[in-house]
Amino acid sequence: MAEPVLSLRGLSKSFGALKATDDVSLDLRAGEIHALIGPNGAGKSTLIGQIAGTIRADAGEVWLAGREITGHSVAARARAGLARSFQVSSLAMEIPARVNVRLAAQGRAGGSYRLWGSAARDAALAAAADAALVRVGLSARADIPVAELSHGERRLAEMACALALAPRAFLLDEPMAGLGGEGTARLTDLLADLRHEAPILLVEHDMDAVFRLADRISVLVYGRVILTGTPDEIRASQAVREAYLGEEA
């Protein structure tokens, strides 16, 4: 078994008496979509924060491609190859998607303290941004301010930003949230394809999408991973039904 790309080892985080994350260990393997599901209040956001670097874990480690990144800042994790999307699209609204994506390409390429030259006329950055925008199918709408894009298009723009980082792993926080049927279908196709570039840790409420896309699913309840398995195993599990799907035993 090859080494996992992203690996959480015994992550724990408490807020006062509340154990928001309780000894979570989880692997993201090359080529897979690993979905993380759980009812509201299960601690998904807290866990994502610890992976992305916005929340410091009390205990445990985060490893990416064989390097420990537990103490790294958000930016250092992105440089190490962890691309994230936000639950609520987080882009600079007053500038076009292309410029947002170009900055991600710049973060990847480095030279962000270069005071000479023009970023807008940098052929390498333009090519990287262009490729990412083509990949998500947003080229035609990439030059108007993000504020004028639809919700679904903003999602795609964020995906293009993530792609432009040429990441080792994607961390996607409810990418389907608020999308209509067509938007969800479009994004589902994209994600199904993206896993071959880098594996995806997908936190998602849309169960249809999760069961369609995921190679493996981990179920988080009260901060603990109660089960990790294939979609079929998750469907069949009585424990998951009780805890998550709310069915009486």
Next chain:
Amino acid sequence: MREALVNFALIALLPLVALGAQAAGETYVVTLAAKAAILALAGVGLNLALGVGGMVSLGHAAFFGIGGYAAGIAAHHVFAGTPVIGWPVTLEATDQMPLIWLAGVLAAGLAAAAIGAVSLRTQGVHFIMITLAFAQMVYYLGVSWKTYGGEDGLPIYLRNQFPGLDTGDGMQFFALAYACLLAGVALVWQVARSRFGQALAMARMNEARLAASGISPYPVRLVGFVLSGMVVALAGALFADLNGFAGPSMLSWHRSGEIMVLVILGGVGRLCGPLAGAMLFVALETLLGGLTDRWQLFLGLVLLGVVLFARGGLMGMLAGRARHG
């Protein structure tokens, strides 16, 4: 396109005013034009932090004053014939502006690095207040520095010199200040379009996006803050030589407010906004100041009008909405 035309017109207007006044024998107006150029340069510098980086600093008087003191201290020692530092090494004073500017700009850069390193750990109102507090510390340092005049400040009896120019001549001094303004505008324009400038602008627009792109916001802001302070220090050095005086008033928070007011008047984040703002500011000060000591009341009303009704300041009125990217 339209903004480029307005920028060009603003840049051309100032020397035309100065030349016209010179031809008409109104040397006082030439001095005012130099003052406008210098204040505009300070605004252009502040605009890098405020307009590009979104750092609302009320502490830039510290950098303005440090530049001013560099000019004042040099002139003081040259006039007295004493070295700036006597021990352990002797540092002779110079009246050459390029060297004075270098010293002032570097000193302000160091101060900005120290102030920024602490202040940039905070945001919003806290950032405004902490930059203000640091600037007041520098102000009281100036007030208590008896060697250099304490609260009376330092008179500059003879303007510092620039190679090949007679800086005592009003028109030549204006030309020098104007050249510095052009250099400042060019510098900020270049920085804003560079990779660094793109990162700095993203720090203003969406910090989370910047970090998610693999670029740490804090050091980007810090470098922007330091560059901004350095440009403002050059303006301070020129201002001291223009007025023949460097003192604590250059360091006071009123000065920070004044520089910010002219940036807001002109249009935050607009390359030549501070030019428009500074020209309006000096014009109001001169015209209304001649009528009443309470001219700042009217400045306040103009500012209120611009903020309420002309979003984007004078540049917003002249050139339309800001174009981004």
